[in-house]
Amino acid sequence: xxxxxxxxxxxxxxxxxxxxxxxxxxxxxxxxxxxxxxxxxxxxxxxxxxxxxxxxxxxxxxxxxxxxxxxxxxxxxxxxxxxxxxxxxxxxxxxxxxxxxxxxxxxxxxxxxxxxxxxxxxxxxxxxxxxxxxxxxxxxxxxxxxxxxxxxxxxxxxxxxxxxxxxxxxxxxxxxxxxxxxxxxxxxxxxxxxxxxxxxxxxxxxxxxxxxxxxxxxxxxxxxxxxxxxxxxxxxxxxxxxxxxxxxxxxxxxxxxxxxxxxxxxxxxxxxxxxxxxxxxxxxxxxxxxxxxxxxxxxxxxxxxxxxxxxxxxxxxxxxxxxxxxxxxxxxxxxxxxxxxxxxxxxxxxxxxxxxxxxxxxxxxxxxxxxxxxxxxxxxxxxxxxxxxxxxxxxxxxxxxxxxxxxxxxxxxxxxxxxx
Amino acid sequence: xxxxxxxxxxxxxxxxxxxxxxxxxxxxxxxxxxxxxxxxxxxxxxxxxxxxxxxxxxxxxxxxxxxxxxxxxxxxxxxxxxxxxxxxxxxxxxxxxxxxxxxxxxxxxxxxxxxxxxxxxxxxxxxxxxxxxxxxxxxxxxxxxxxxxxxxxxxxxxxxxxxxxxxxxxxxxxxxxxxxxxxxxxxxxxxxxxxxxxxxxxxxxxxxxxxxxxxxxxxxxxxxxxxxxxxxxxxxxxxxxxxxxxxxxxxxxxxxxxxxxxxxxxxxxxxxxxxxxxxxxxxxxxxxxxxxxxxxxxxxxxxxxxxxxxxxxxxxxxxxxxxxxxxxxxxxxxxxxxxxxxxxxxxxxxxxxxxxxxxxxxxxxxxxxxxxxxxxxxxxxxxxxxxxxxxxxxxxxxxxxxxxxxxxxxxxxxxxxxxx
Numbered sequence: 001x002x003x004x005x006x007x008x009x010x011x012x013x014x015x016x017x018x019x020x021x022x023x024x025x026x027x028x029x030x031x032x033x034x035x036x037x038x039x040x041x042x043x044x045x046x047x048x049x050x051x052x053x054x055x056x057x058x059x060x061x062x063x064x065x066x067x068x069x070x071x072x073x074x075x076x077x078x079x080x081x082x083x084x085x086x087x088x089x090x091x092x093x094x095x096x097x098x099x100x101x102x103x104x105x106x107x108x109x110x111x112x113x114x115x116x117x118x119x120x121x122x123x124x125x126x127x128x129x130x131x132x133x134x135x136x137x138x139x140x141x142x143x144x145x146x147x148x149x150x151x152x153x154x155x156x157x158x159x160x161x162x163x164x165x166x167x168x169x170x171x172x173x174x175x176x177x178x179x180x181x182x183x184x185x186x187x188x189x190x191x192x193x194x195x196x197x198x199x200x201x202x203x204x205x206x207x208x209x210x211x212x213x214x215x216x217x218x219x220x221x222x223x224x225x226x227x228x229x230x231x232x233x234x235x236x237x238x239x240x241x242x243x244x245x246x247x248x249x250x251x252x253x254x255x256x257x258x259x260x261x262x263x264x265x266x267x268x269x270x271x272x273x274x275x276x277x278x279x280x281x282x283x284x285x286x287x288x289x290x291x292x293x294x295x296x297x298x299x300x301x302x303x304x305x306x307x308x309x310x311x312x313x314x315x316x317x318x319x320x321x322x323x324x325x326x327x328x329x330x331x332x333x334x335x336x337x338x339x340x341x342x343x344x345x346x347x348x349x350x351x352x353x354x355x356x357x358x359x360x361x362x363x364x365x366x367x368x369x370x371x372x373x374x375x376x377x378x379x380x381x382x383x384x385x386x387x388x389x390x391x392x393x394x395x396x397x398x399x400x401x402x403x404x405x406x407x408x409x410x411x412x413x414x415x416x417x418x419x420x
Numbered sequence: 421x422x423x424x425x426x427x428x429x430x431x432x433x434x435x436x437x438x439x440x441x442x443x444x445x446x447x448x449x450x451x452x453x454x455x456x457x458x459x460x461x462x463x464x465x466x467x468x469x470x471x472x473x474x475x476x477x478x479x480x481x482x483x484x485x486x487x488x489x490x491x492x493x494x495x496x497x498x499x500x501x502x503x504x505x506x507x508x509x510x511x512x513x514x515x516x517x518x519x520x521x522x523x524x525x526x527x528x529x530x531x532x533x534x535x536x537x538x539x540x541x542x543x544x545x546x547x548x549x550x551x552x553x554x555x556x557x558x559x560x561x562x563x564x565x566x567x568x569x570x571x572x573x574x575x576x577x578x579x580x581x582x583x584x585x586x587x588x589x590x591x592x593x594x595x596x597x598x599x600x601x602x603x604x605x606x607x608x609x610x611x612x613x614x615x616x617x618x619x620x621x622x623x624x625x626x627x628x629x630x631x632x633x634x635x636x637x638x639x640x641x642x643x644x645x646x647x648x649x650x651x652x653x654x655x656x657x658x659x660x661x662x663x664x665x666x667x668x669x670x671x672x673x674x675x676x677x678x679x680x681x682x683x684x685x686x687x688x689x690x691x692x693x694x695x696x697x698x699x700x701x702x703x704x705x706x707x708x709x710x711x712x713x714x715x716x717x718x719x720x721x722x723x724x725x726x727x728x729x730x731x732x733x734x735x736x737x738x739x740x741x742x743x744x745x746x747x748x749x750x751x752x753x754x755x756x757x758x759x760x761x762x763x764x765x766x767x768x769x770x771x772x773x774x775x776x777x778x779x780x781x782x783x784x785x786x787x788x789x790x791x792x793x794x795x796x797x798x799x800x801x802x803x804x805x806x807x808x809x810x811x812x813x814x815x816x817x818x819x820x821x822x823x824x825x826x827x828x829x830x831x832x833x834x835x836x837x838x839x840x
Contacts, residue, residue: 026464026471026472029464029472029473029474030464030472030474032474033462033474033476034462035461035462035463035551036459036460036461036462036551037458037459037460037461037462038457038458038459038460039457039458039459039460040456040457040458041454041455041456041457041458042456043447043450043451043838044838045838050447051447051450051451051838052450053450053451053454055454122840125840126839126840129839129840130456130457133554134555418464418465418466418472419547419550420546420547420550
């Protein structure tokens with residue numbers, strides 16, 4: 001089967017919003033394309049002494065609002081189409097929550113589980129070296145994404161700084177975010193995306209007079225975003241009734257303790273399969289779970305023409321990037337299911353990345369209270385802009401989020417003009 | 421893995437065949453059958469009518485173990501990533517065979533410059549240069565003219581690149597492009613360099629075969645810079661141009677055509693068709709013209725399964741890049757027609773680009789005699805090395821030329837190893 005083009009989804013969403021808001025046709029031409037696309041092929045000496053060639057990508061969509069910013073993913077499905085889509089989403093995301101960042105994304109087309117830690121380190125370092133001056137603390141700032149983590153960011157940092165002149169090194173620590181705390185990371189970065197998802201859900205509950213106490217929810221993906229969103233919803237008294245990841249789906253209508261499940265996955269290669277306090281179910285049953293909230297926090301194109309009709313929830317809160325394709329969107333809208341779109345809902349990660357970048361730049365350390373407080377203000381302000389736009393134009397929330405982003409970018413382009 | 425097709429597929433197959441014959445280290449082959457960096461830029465240009473138009477440009481850098489990347493820049497609607505990959509790979513081989521300290525690159529912008537006025541072409545060129553940013557540089561990646569680009573284009577690139585540098589660094593960077601107009605740092609002899617290189621190679625071949633160029637008959641396909649200069653310089657050796665073909669159609673005169681007179685006619689009329697001192701013929705008759713030497717100096721893939729059997733010559737001198745396809749090459753070999761392959765014989769332009777780069781770097785100005793003499797030395801040296809490889813491996817000259825390039829690159833990789 002041909003992989004569905006994620007970039008097609010982005011283009012359709014963009015066109016819909018641009019038509020509706022009458023985006024300036026000249027600015028539309030610019031935003032419809034990515035600025036730079038860098039592909040690198042690099043050799044790495046593996047543990048057994050042999051050389052393997054790898055292909056890495058970095059796509060920079062737009063930097064009118066600030067330096068390019070976006071994650072790096074290690075996944076066999078990484079290709080230019082996917083990276084283009086994710087880079088474009090990053091531009092919208094930063095614009096919606098009002099960060100001084102542009103959009104970028106990158107990755108390597110590999111299955112990281114097939115390599116040893118030492119090989120992953122070599123691949124990461126050689127990739128960073130190959131990117132050379134195409135990244136930089138005031139130019140393009142990578143961060144973790146699918147299958148990358150603080151350790152990988154630390155390797156990128158070390159490699160990047162080691163190629164700089166000695167007296168410039170300490171001032172360039174903000175070339176990556178999502179670093180381990182000891183290496184310049186921010187407190188609260190690890191849970192940031194999940195925390196942002198929960199903050200937006202809280203806001204939605206307040207607006208719709210919905211009580212999160214005893215509310216049932218289920219989660220697709222139990223990585224960083226899925227596990228943190230679940231664990232942070234627990235204090236509200238909400239009940240996790242089903243979870244799905246690459247190892248299959250499990251359910252327990254009486255509730256699954258997310259902290260306990262998280263402990264289990266840490267001893268089970270990060271996977272939920274075999275968890276004793278829930279029973280395995282199939283994918284269709286999982287999707288049809290009756291609940292109040294569904295949090296897709298895995299990969300793209302999960303809610304589609306085929307699966308959207310199965311959903312039986314009040315709210316979809318998109319922890320993943322692009323989990324709903326345009327057909328899925330249409331069905332959710334017709335069914336009256338509320339939507340917290342990815343570009344708003346999962347922006348907690350990039351917001352705290354911005355805080356980390358600021359702390360590095362200013363040589364400061366913030367405490368968790370300060371980080372959480374600032375994250376809350378940023379994401380709630382973004383939520384309110386999207387909500388008010390949706391009400392004003394009487395449109396779905398995704399299109400509203402796009403309009404918030406595109407309006408900001410349009411203003412900047414009108415002010416700055418086209419170089420030279 | 422997906423198999424490459426088209427031009428790039430042919431280039432890779434050529435490398436694989438040569439690698440098999442010489443038993444190239446498999447690790448080195450893995451590296452050389454990939455390009456190091458591939459940059460795609462999408463950029464907006466405000467045109468002379470005030471509207472914004474988006475353009476797509478490429479720079480592909482194949483390999484730089486021999487020295488800075490270097491290669492042409494073409495403006496053509498067919499420009500795409502595949503073509504750039506092929507041309508960049510061919511450039512690495514060409515520079516290596518010629519024995520100059522450059523790696524291989526190729527770039528271009530996907531548009532037809534004849535659809536735009538000169539002021540718009542200037543804007544496009546400047547905005548493209550700006551988009552490439554630090555991906556080019558005098559000691560990193562050096563651009564030169566190619567299809568539909570000329571000394572004027574190079575002057576615009578130079579001016580844009582230098583204008584984005586700190587003032588104190590500008591004068592030391594004029595070697596970021598070669599093929600510049602002479603008063604801007606170009607080299608004397610660059611205009612005729614490709615043709616001059618072909619003639620030096622032909623002279624070497626004639627000397628080796630005790631063949632007298634005096635009175636020898638030759639035909640030329642393409643009457644652009646390469647075709648014109650080759651003809652003028654060959655006629656000075658007493659050879660006789662009997663037929664020429666360009667897009668306006670072929671012409672023939674068994675008694676000989678005066679290339680300088682034909683060039684004057686072409687300049688006045690914009691075509692060779694209608695030239696009074698020769699008679700028009702059809703394409704088949706042109707290909708079947710009995711002569712000693714045929715010089716294809718137009719587009720790729722002219723000598724094919726269909727056309728190769730018609731040729732009635734002793735020697736084919738590849739002025740164009742890849743004028744023979746796989747079948748064509750095979751038929752020429754079976755028929756015992758000798759071929760001076762493109763990567764050996766049309767490197768005159770690259771070599772004099774190197775001389776221009778050296779002169780800029782050293783703030784020197786060489787005279788024509790010095791340029792010609794050094795070019796002849798380089799061409800003779802390369803010719804002898806390829807000839808010896810052909811004898812050593814009992815193979816055709818195309819394969820021998822690739823073996824010469826791969827041998828040198830393998831030696832470097834063995835010494836330097838794989839970073840880090």
